[in-house]
Amino acid sequence: MALLRFYLPQRYHRPVIRTLRRFRTTWAKNSGDWKWLEGRPVSLANLNRSLWRGSNPSLNYYTLLFLSGVISALGLLAGSAATIIGAMIVAPLMGPITGIAFAVSMNNRRLLKRSGMSLLTGAVLTVLTAYLICETLGLTTLNPEITARTRPTLIDLAIALAAGSAGAFAKTRRDVADALPGVAIAVALVPPLSVVGIGIAMSSRSVTVGSTLLFLTNLAGIILSGGLVFVWQQYGSLNRARRGLIASSLLLTILGIPLGLSLRKLVVEEQSRTQISHLVRDYMLTFQGTDIQSLSVESDPDRLIVDLAIAAPRDTFSESQIRQARQFLAAELDRPVELNVRVFPVREFSVPAE
Known part of the structure; x- marks a missing residue:
């Protein structure tokens, strides 16, 4: 209050002080559990x-x-x-x-x-x-x-x-x-x-x-x-x-x-998974156009183990293509990679309504 009297013109002293007191009274009545300073621990x-x-x-x-x-x-x-x-x-x-x-x-x-x-x-x-x-x-x-x-x-x-x-x-x-x-x-x-x-x-x-x-x-x-x-x-x-x-x-x-x-x-597995997912979906022609069901990555001290599950027709991939894909991932990640690919055969049936 003393600071207010010092900085404000005299004609504003009483209105400002009344407003501050009214605010303080209203806050005290409605603060409820916010009076944390008054909380006392149990004995x-x-x-x-x-x-x-x-x-x-x-x-x-x-x-x-x-x-x-x-x-x-x-x-x-x-x-x-x-x-x-x-x-x-x-x-x-x-x-x-x-x-x-x-x-x-x-x-x-x-x-x-x-x-x-x-x-x-x-x-x-x-x-x-x-x-x-x-x-x-x-x-x-x-x-x-x-x-x-x-x-x-x-x-x-x-x-x-x-x-x-x-x-x-x-x-x-x-x-x-x-x-x-x-x-x-x-x-x-x-x-x-x-x-x-x-x-x-x-x-x-x-x-x-x-x-x-x-x-x-x-x-x-x-x-x-x-x-x-x-x-x-x-x-x-x-x-x-x-x-x-x-x-x-x-x-x-x-x-x-x-x-x-x-x-x-x-953290390494999550970062590697994000990077591998990006590479597989956007840069590897071998897997483009296929339905990737799941992708999991496990980090070992000497390698990354990548398990990839893909829904695709039979004979979509050859062993040489998977080997090339593994080499590409190892080169991009600058780390040895073990790539395991599981292909689920897809058979679609369409029966028209009678």
């Missing part, structure tokens, strides 16, 4: 009690987790994204993991043991449930919903860090508790465990290892970011949380190596 006793209950390895906990595991396994085997999302919401695993993050910030060994035991037994139950369901149904096909959880990257780590921060912050505020289901969906704890069980049932080492890596990435990311948020909200201190945060950071550093390599491989 330490209430938060500790809530997380202690959420980490309780009770019959209710295992019942919900078992049902969530059933929904998740069936959704994965059926390739149903909506069903998998339902399993994420039902799963109670976020409780003990958030309890571990809080125990780290407070150096609370009792809560750490309780939450750790609930998490470990719950993870084993989920894996076992998926294994038994897969063995019973006898399905051996890996659909996109399963394979999507076998190649984690640094992107998944970033999601876990953000979700862990959101989950911990939601626990400290009564008015944002509704965000917890969204956090459970974002970080997806149960589906990776279900994929572990499916991988064991199918005797697929790559599926088992990849999904285990994804779960460990989510777990370590939530614990680290959640612990930091609890410390930031003045639950515990950096001195108390030092050991736990160092352990989580060390685990994330170790996990970051394969995650970074996986992300690099994913």
Whole structure:
């Protein structure tokens, strides 16, 4: 107000001041939840009690987790994204993991043991449930919903860090508790465990290892970011949380190596796929005029593996043409290329209406 009196002519002082006061009063009456500066965290006793209950390895906990595991396994085997999302919401695993993050910030060994035991037994139950369901149904096909959880990257780590921060912050505020289901969906704890069980049932080492890596990435990311948020909200201190945060950071550093390599491989494959698709459709006379059904690229350390599926009549291509196409791709990409072409015979029938 003093600045206004200094810069404005005197005849404008009162109208401007009245307008500003009216605006401030209107804003205060209608701002509602936007008064974030007035939001106060829950008390330490209430938060500790809530997380202690959420980490309780009770019959209710295992019942919900078992049902969530059933929904998740069936959704994965059926390739149903909506069903998998339902399993994420039902799963109670976020409780003990958030309890571990809080125990780290407070150096609370009792809560750490309780939450750790609930998490470990719950993870084993989920894996076992998926294994038994897969063995019973006898399905051996890996659909996109399963394979999507076998190649984690640094992107998944970033999601876990953000979700862990959101989950911990939601626990400290009564008015944002509704965000917890969204956090459970974002970080997806149960589906990776279900994929572990499916991988064991199918005797697929790559599926088992990849999904285990994804779960460990989510777990370590939530614990680290959640612990930091609890410390930031003045639950515990950096001195108390030092050991736990160092352990989580060390685990994330170790996990970051394969995650970074996986992300690099994913980027290379996507860039190569875009370039190869452009070359095949626009510059290679061999494939012009054909119906390209699918194009996939896999990057190995010493080569690119290109799988091309084409719908065309029989004897459209010869082996020499495919060899020339491979040489052209290798020259353009400046990298060894293995080209696999599958041709689906096309037979068309046209029956006129009677």
